[in-house]
Amino acid sequence: MRLGIYGAAEEVTGSLYLLEHDGRRILIDCGIFQGQDEDKKNSEPFPFDASTIDAALLTHAHLDHSGRIPLLVKRGFRGKIYATTPTLELCEILWRDSARLMQEEAEWKTRKNKRKGLPPVSPLFTEEEVDKALEFFAPLSYDDIFEIVPEIKVRFRDAGHILGSSIIEVWIGKESVKLVFSGDLGQQITVLDRSPAVINDADYVIIESTYGDRNHKSLDDTRNEFASIIEESLRDRSKILIPTFVVDRVQRLLYELTLLQEKGILSGDIPIYFDSPMGVKTTRVYRKYSSLLSSEVQDRILRNLDPFSPRGLKEVITPQESKKINDVSFAIVLAGSGMANGGRIVHHLKHNLWNPRSHLIFVGYQAEGTLGRRIIDGARFVKVAGEEVAVKCKAHTIGGFSAHGGQDDLLAWASNFKTNPVFLVTHGERKASNFLARELKKIGFEALVPQRGYEVLLAHGRPTVERKIEALAERPFKDLQGIVKDMDILLASLSDVLEGVEVAEDMEALLLSAKVLLEVANQRVATKMEVAQSETKDNYPSSTF
Structure with missing residues (x-):
């Protein structure tokens, strides 16, 4: 009985866990790496034979948790893919978009290589692999226990992170050794989503630590900060660019802009460009499964008020429509990707970063190595779409809209466990993971920060964790x-x-x-x-x- 940790260890992206028991092999998440060395990390071989995997469990749809599933299929995986129904629907949208972008990038690199006499470039996966992956989808409901293979049972619980996100409880073997995978946890006080489910017992807890070393501002403070930045930006009468993650964050922003209009802070005459065809699709999924969202959102829907449609909203679908936004001098632009390392936000940045009157608002985590991270770290010049651009716009960061819990949220969730489990702290940069591990130890838990490739031998009620290290003779x-x-x-x-x-x-x-x-x-x-x-x-x- 063994757990292998092959991603999101001392970093935030690339979640990948392998659970092995009695010849059965189960994956929990299979995400892409984002940021530094992402192409190299994503294309390298898996540390296992994909054809030997019996099933995959997905905590949620975000690409850093699900984005390499089509690659897994390409390399021989033929098992079931278990997740909640909203997660599976969102995955299809995200994977198809990723396949399209990777195909376009591969064609562009191939044209460049041809001029240099270099070989062609292939995408990580294609729409064909996406189509194949969809055949293996197996939806599971919240709160029910399912035996996915002999002697391995699972239960999906609401993680409060995004629509359909899950904490996954896993029971293994006749001894019922129990692991809990937190996935990405939402805040204890939420707006769009419900609060994370309370779980009391486990032998091992694999807990995320994206914000393990810091807290977010309160909801009131965050909303006041956002209103203040919007008011300041409106006075400059220029572009307001907001890089957005197309699942949850953009829906939250549409809702917050609606509230600002209701308060009279934002006029309905100011155009709001929703420049993300994928975001338009994911918002439809949010409307479809609104019964899984917070009571605050459901109350609005009951009163026939669309929480995701502020006045002046213009959905931008075609590339031509997107380029025409360059001719508009005063507007709010929501566009992916959230870390500014791809998507339509890139060309908006190219045309506006140099303008001292423009405003750029980051509303989510920026991974190391991404364009967004370089900007918030104070770079004076950045390369955008192959061109060196001066950063002269006013850049703002708002952490309170994050779909991730802050340090106190993570500790509050962890403190519900009464069985003294071992915590494996993952999905965070080294500083954040180590900080959360120390805080967990202060409240009486054993906590470890594994590195990528770390393996844990599992047993019921163990007070310690063993690392699998072969003798040199072997x-x-x-x-x-x-x-x-x-x-x-x-x-x-x-x-x-x-x-x-x-x-x-x-x-x-x-x-x-x-x-x-x-x-x-x-x-x-x-x-x-x-x-x-x-x-x-x-x-x-x-x-x-």
């Missing part, structure tokens, strides 16, 4: 990278244990000895590389002139 002699990987895990574990602890003299001597051995190994590898390079150079045939 390894091929040349598996040096595997040895280094295990050393990396051990070093991370030591770092967690030693933090704030006074080290005894004998332990200090051991660590210094290990440091010396690593330095010797490093020097020997460097020397061998120099010798190899020298031999290659000596054996290379001389050019004749």
Whole structure:
């Protein structure tokens, strides 16, 4: 009985967990990586044979949790894909859009490569793989227990993150070892979605930590901040650009703009361009499943008030319509992607970043390596669509609209567990994950921050977690990278244990000895590389002139 953590470890994207028991193999999430080295990470082989996976469970539709499922199918997966019905409908929309964008990008890169005499580029997956993946969809309802394969039962609970999002409870084996995968958790006080379900028992909890080191502003403070920024932006009478995630965030913004109009802060005469065909589709899904949203939203719908349709809203579908927005000097523009690393927001940024009167409002997490992150980190110049552009617009960040819970929300949810489970803290940058782990320890839980590739041996009621590290004798002699990987895990574990602890003299001597051995190994590898390079150079045939 084993859990492998192969993504979203000390980073926010690429969620991927493999659960193994008695010859059965179940995936929980299979998301894309976003940000730094995303192309390399997304295209590398899975750490398992896709054809051996019996089933996949999806916590929700966001691409960093679901986006590599079509690639999994491309590489041989033929099992069931379990999720709530709204999640599966949203996945189809997101995957088709991703396939289209990847195809366009691959064609563009292929044209460039052809001029350089380089080979063509293939997309990560195509619409054909998306169509195939849809055949394996298997919807599950909230709160009911299902046996998906022999001796593995699951239950989906509302995570309060986006429409259809789930916390997944998993029971394994005759001993009923229980794991709880938090997925992405919403805030305790919500607007569009319901509060995360309360769960009391588990042996292991895999908890997200996107905002594990900080809290959001209160709802009132967030709304006041948004109103203040909108008022300031309106005085400049220029473009107001809002990069949006097309699932949940854009629906929340449409609702908040509706409230500003009702308060008289935002005039209905100011055009609001909803420049996202995919966002238009996802908003229809939100309307379709409004019974799963908050009572605040349902109350409006009962009174025939559309929460997602402020006055002046213009849905922009075609590329030509999108380009015409460049001719409009004063408007609010909502466009994907939320991290500004693709989608129609890119060309709006290219035409407006340089303008000191324009405003740019980020309303969600910006991963390392994305264009959005570079802008909020203060870059004076950024490359947009292949062109260097000066950043002179006024940039704002509002964290309170996040669909993720802040630190206090995560701790409040975790404190409901009464069985003293082991917490594995994932889905957060290293600082955020470590901070949340320390806070969990303060309230009496054992908490670990795994690295990518970390494996956990599972057993009922265990107070500790074992790492699966093979003895050197079991390894091929040349598996040096595997040895280094295990050393990396051990070093991370030591770092967690030693933090704030006074080290005894004998332990200090051991660590210094290990440091010396690593330095010797490093020097020997460097020397061998120099010798190899020298031999290659000596054996290379001389050019004749």
